[in-house]
Each structure stands twice: as structure tokens, then as C-alpha cells.
Amino acid sequence: MKAKTKLDGWPARRRASVLRLFGAAGVVALALSCTGAAQAPVQEVNAPPDSMVTATPFDPLHAPRTGAQPPDVVVEIDLENRYDFDLIPTRVNGAPVEFNRDHRDNADEPLRIPPGIVRFVLTNTGNISHNFRLKGVTPDGRPFSATTPAVDKFMGGDVMWEMEGPLWEGEYLMLCNVTNHDFRGMQRPLIVTADVRYPPPPLKNGAG
Numbered sequence: 001m002k003a004k005t006k007l008d009g010w011p012a013r014r015r016a017s018v019l020r021l022f023g024a025a026g027v028v029a030l031a032l033s034c035t036g037a038a039q040a041p042v043q044e045v046n047a048p049p050d051s052m053v054t055a056t057p058f059d060p061l062h063a064p065r066t067g068a069q070p071p072d073v074v075v076e077i078d079l080e081n082r083y084d085f086d087l088i089p090t091r092v093n094g095a096p097v098e099f100n101r102d103h104r105d106n107a108d109e110p111l112r113i114p115p116g117i118v119r120f121v122l123t124n125t126g127n128i129s130h131n132f133r134l135k136g137v138t139p140d141g142r143p144f145s146a147t148t149p150a151v152d153k154f155m156g157g158d159v160m161w162e163m164e165g166p167l168w169e170g171e172y173l174m175l176c177n178v179t180n181h182d183f184r185g186m187q188r189p190l191i192v193t194a195d196v197r198y199p200p201p202p203l204k205n206g207a208g
């Protein structure tokens, strides 16, 4: 894994960052291509310094980063704690999606998206620190876990952050990895299935 990214002063300076989960996904892909070899599952992802952007908010539908493949799916998620601890998808590929603001039924209200390169755009709409963890199982059955900005790095209020990477069909859990926030409501299942389709994301042109 990469050394931890220095985020000195962040989020006081309200820097947003883009994490190419494909650092992590590269590890997964490597593991998948080396069946039989003992590979540690991805347990932590840190934002590389060269992916830092200086402005938040940013456009969730920004163009792909230089050299990066465009995402197939752009999921926008609110991390919320003001009235109710919750993890609320708001748009998929720019189109609004409906989820109620009651975390108690989140287990019965999974987000469903197709497989492919998925960009998660996270907004901390609350007033305390949060982060985002995606848990699942790799196609060959190993635990998969990626946390952004990192297991010990958090987003302050109003900060946006991004994580992007390839997801395969399967069931995942999205959660906030800060202390007990998941059990207080900040978790929701994610089902990646080819049975659902969205129009492609209307990505902006130009540099991301």
C-alpha cells in the first residue's frame, strides 16, 4: 500500500481529494490474476497526493482525470448526522434517486447499481467528521474493504470527497467508519447487479 497521504491542515483548509480506488483495485486485480498466491485483501486506501484538488465543492460529473478511464456509474451520497445518522444516495449518473431520511429501514433500502467503474462522490452534509467505507467480497471470495479518505482520515462538514474504482457484481455494505456511526445509522447495503441500468453519466468535457 502507499504510504499515508499527508493531509496536514485538512479538512480545516477544506481540501477535497479524489482517490483513485484503482490503486486499491489494482491490488485486487493483481490478486485475482494470481489465484493461489497469498494476497492480503485491500483494507485501507489512502488518497495519493497527486490526486488532491483544492476546491470543494466540485462537480460530481467532472471529466475523468488525466489517464483515467471514465466511470460507468457516478453515485452521489450524503453523509448525514444532523437529524438522523444516515448514509443517503441522492443521485446516480446525475439523476435523482429516492431514499427516505430514516436510517431504520436502510437494510431494506439498498442502493442498486450496475457493475463497472464506479465513482462515489461523498458530501458530508452533517456537522461532525465522517468517512466512507465499502466492504464486500472479491469474486474469488476474499474480504474486500476500502476506506476513504482513510481509516484514520475524515471529512469535515461540507467537505466533498471522491473514490473511484471497478466493482463487480455482488453485495456490499457502505458505511461510515467513524466510531459507532454505522450502528447509529450510517450504513446501507449496495447491490451491484447487471439487472439494473442507468443512462450513462453526463460527464463534463475537459480536464477534471
Ligand SMILES: [Cu+2]
Pocket (backbone or CB within 6 Å): 129, 130, 131, 176, 177, 178, 181, 186
Ligand atoms: Cu460518520
